[in-house]
Amino acid sequence: MVTRTPSTRFRSIRTKLTIVMIGFMALTLGTLGAFLNTFHTKMLLQQVHERERLYAANIQQSINQVMFAGKYQVQAYLESLVQRDPRLRYVIVVDAKTGRAIAHSDPSQIGRRYDDDLTRRGLESLATGHQVTQAYKLPSGEAIFDLAVPYVRGYLKEPAGIIRIGTSAAEELAILHTSRLYTLAIILLFLALSAVLAVVLSFRLTQGLNDLVSAVRRFGAGDYTAHVPVPGEPRDELDQLGLDFNQMAARLQAYAENLEQQVQERTEQLARLYNSLRESEQRLRTVVTNAPIVLFATDLNGCFTMAEGKGLALLGDRQQLVGLCADENFSDVPAVARNISRALAGETFSDLVTVDNYVFEVWYGPMKDPSGTTTGVIGVAMDVTERQRLENQLRAQFEKLQELDVLKTNFVNAVSHEIRTPLTSIMGYAEFLEDEIGGPLSALQREFVDQLEHGARRLEFLVNDLLDFARLEAGTFRLRLEDEDLADKIRQAADSFRPQLEEGRLHMETQLPAEPLMATMDGQRIGQVLTNLIGNALKFTAPEGMIRIRAWQADDHLRCEIEDTGEGIASEDIPKLFQRFSQLEAGIRKGKGTGLGLSISKAIVEAHGGKIGVWSELGKGSTFWFTLPLRPAPLEDGSEPDHG
Numbered sequence: 001m002v003t004r005t006p007s008t009r010f011r012s013i014r015t016k017l018t019i020v021m022i023g024f025m026a027l028t029l030g031t032l033g034a035f036l037n038t039f040h041t042k043m044l045l046q047q048v049h050e051r052e053r054l055y056a057a058n059i060q061q062s063i064n065q066v067m068f069a070g071k072y073q074v075q076a077y078l079e080s081l082v083q084r085d086p087r088l089r090y091v092i093v094v095d096a097k098t099g100r101a102i103a104h105s106d107p108s109q110i111g112r113r114y115d116d117d118l119t120r121r122g123l124e125s126l127a128t129g130h131q132v133t134q135a136y137k138l139p140s141g142e143a144i145f146d147l148a149v150p151y152v153r154g155y156l157k158e159p160a161g162i163i164r165i166g167t168s169a170a171e172e173l174a175i176l177h178t179s180r181l182y183t184l185a186i187i188l189l190f191l192a193l194s195a196v197l198a199v200v201l202s203f204r205l206t207q208g209l210n211d212l213v214s215a216v217r218r219f220g221a222g223d224y225t226a227h228v229p230v231p232g233e234p235r236d237e238l239d240q241l242g243l244d245f246n247q248m249a250a251r252l253q254a255y256a257e258n259l260e261q262q263v264q265e266r267t268e269q270l271a272r273l274y275n276s277l278r279e280s281e282q283r284l285r286t287v288v289t290n291a292p293i294v295l296f297a298t299d300l301n302g303c304f305t306m307a308e309g310k311g312l313a314l315l316g317d318r319q320q321l322v323g324l325c326a327d328e329n330f331s332d333v334p335a336v337a338r339n340i341s342r343a344l345a346g347e348t349f350s351d352l353v354t355v356d357n358y359v360f361e362v363w364y365g366p367m368k369d370p371s372g373t374t375t376g377v378i379g380v381a382m383d384v385t386e387r388q389r390l391e392n393q394l395r396a397q398f399e400k401l402q403e404l405d406v407l408k409t410n411f412v413n414a415v416s417h418e419i420r421t422p423l424t425s426i427m428g429y430a431e432f433l434e435d436e437i438g439g440p441l442s443a444l445q446r447e448f449v450d451q452l453e454h455g456a457r458r459l460e461f462l463v464n465d466l467l468d469f470a471r472l473e474a475g476t477f478r479l480r481l482e483d484e485d486l487a488d489k490i491r492q493a494a495d496s497f498r499p500q501l502e503e504g505r506l507h508m509e510t511q512l513p514a515e516p517l518m519a520t521m522d523g524q525r526i527g528q529v530l531t532n533l534i535g536n537a538l539k540f541t542a543p544e545g546m547i548r549i550r551a552w553q554a555d556d557h558l559r560c561e562i563e564d565t566g567e568g569i570a571s572e573d574i575p576k577l578f579q580r581f582s583q584l585e586a587g588i589r590k591g592k593g594t595g596l597g598l599s600i601s602k603a604i605v606e607a608h609g610g611k612i613g614v615w616s617e618l619g620k621g622s623t624f625w626f627t628l629p630l631r632p633a634p635l636e637d638g639s640e641p642d643h644g
Helices: 006-011 013-069 071-084 117-127 170-220 237-290 310-318 334-344 385-434 443-474 486-496 498-503 523-539 585-590 597-607
Strands: 088-095 101-104 132-137 143-153 158-168 293-298 304-308 349-355 358-368 374-383 482-485 507-511 518-521 546-554 557-564 612-616 622-629
Touching: 013 071, 013 088, 013 143, 013 158, 013 170, 071 088, 071 101, 088 117, 117 132, 117 143, 117 158, 143 170, 170 237, 293 310, 310 349, 310 374, 334 349, 334 358, 334 374, 358 385, 385 443, 482 486, 482 523, 486 498, 486 507, 486 518, 486 523, 486 546, 486 557, 518 523, 518 622, 523 546, 523 557, 523 597, 523 622, 597 612, 597 622
Parallel strands: 507 546
Antiparallel strands: 088 101, 088 158, 132 143, 143 158, 293 304, 293 374, 349 358, 358 374, 482 518, 546 557, 557 622, 612 622
16 A cells, blocks of 8 residues: 555546636636626616616707707706716706806816816717717715716707716626626536536546556556456556556566566576586586697787697796796797787687707787787697698608609600501501502401401590690690580581491480570580590490480570480499599490590580580489580689680
């Protein structure tokens, strides 16, 4: 229960709302009362003025009629008129020329000169014939209505002066006072009713707020079961606010319960993580202590602030690093201090350092505080003496292998050139024999000549592959680029294999577009690629098999596929296909080829900026494919590929 002091009650919304509503209603009713009073007073005054005007008009008419009988008759008439009418206080007839009273209800006032404001204004209004009215009080305090009207004389009825008529205003003032009292009473009554209504409305409007404030305070104190009483339908905005608060409180209570459970679970998880962290820290310390490394840290002056690890034992007398500076403890190894200075400058790197016949690979990096300011260097040194020894041995062996590879390349190049000369002679004399220049041949002799030519061609293919391999190894391989039609190259290559197709009872199908497939290429080299791929398909396809050659343009490149129905290639053998001097077991059984055809084809396609590959599955055939860009890409230096 919250105790309210007078100051808190005054600051409450209920009190403020009540005061505002009462003040507003008081202002409204006061304004309305003032308006009604003014309006009522104006209406009463208009009625009084109208009545007085009519009254004055009657007297004016009577005096005008009596004025023909003479002023004495007028005097007698005025005296009798005042005696008959209790409301009438005086009647004065003032001459316009002299401003004196020529007749007066008080005979003693006859001949008196009147120069007051009402008389002057009345005399000034003779030309218009209007009445002039004023209200004032007699010395006795009685309120008087004084009217000035013109009077006429003679047959011409010209205005000759004014008649001032004074009547008592006591009755009208009493009526006006009573009217004001009634208006005030009505206003006070309505004000009282408004105050009661304001209090009732403020209590009704703020009751929901008080309930909501009470529930919010309980909720803030941790009582999530607090709720606001909400009536049934219909509901106003405060009731809806209370209903929303209850729903929010219910959700927050559920959230709080869920959060409490999560906090408990998180606490248990953190406890487990803390234990795991301690175990990890212990394991890390054990690893650092026992591993053949040195974990170290320095300050901004290059002096060691930490040094841990089994590798310290290799340093001998230097292993007590903490408190010593690099330029002093490693004065004979200046690279240590130099590298620490580089790390302090913000660089992260690794370096090989030799200390007392041991080679260490040291990683250096700046150590920074949470604000990003460098506070020192942290590093890890690992003994790589044995690894360095093995690397030196491997390097020496690699250099020897490079020498052997150069010798092999030179040997292949020399052998290829030496074989080409006698091979040319053999092929020439075989053609002489075939043409029977040396005499007619028997059937058996012609068969021998055919075998001789077939062997010479195989030897020529071998020599050409070896020469291409030698050019690739020597870096003298060049392309002669021109705009060529790939479809035409495919047709030529396919036609060249017609005898082999007939001999092997194979079928070949080409799927080419009607329009040319133009690209910038070395036509002879691409023909060599097509010959190698089609020849492979023929070699590994059984009789009655099918070979399909497809080509088309795809975006900015051409694509060619050679599909066969041969025995297929195992997935583990596919990576070996494009290696030099590599032949699969199936190729060795066939007894054909050098193992260079696919590797040379790969080099030719990639020299054009294209790609080459294969899809295959055992027992389902293979599909070799390659792509060629429509225009070769510029070299890394921005120049165009060599066309010569």
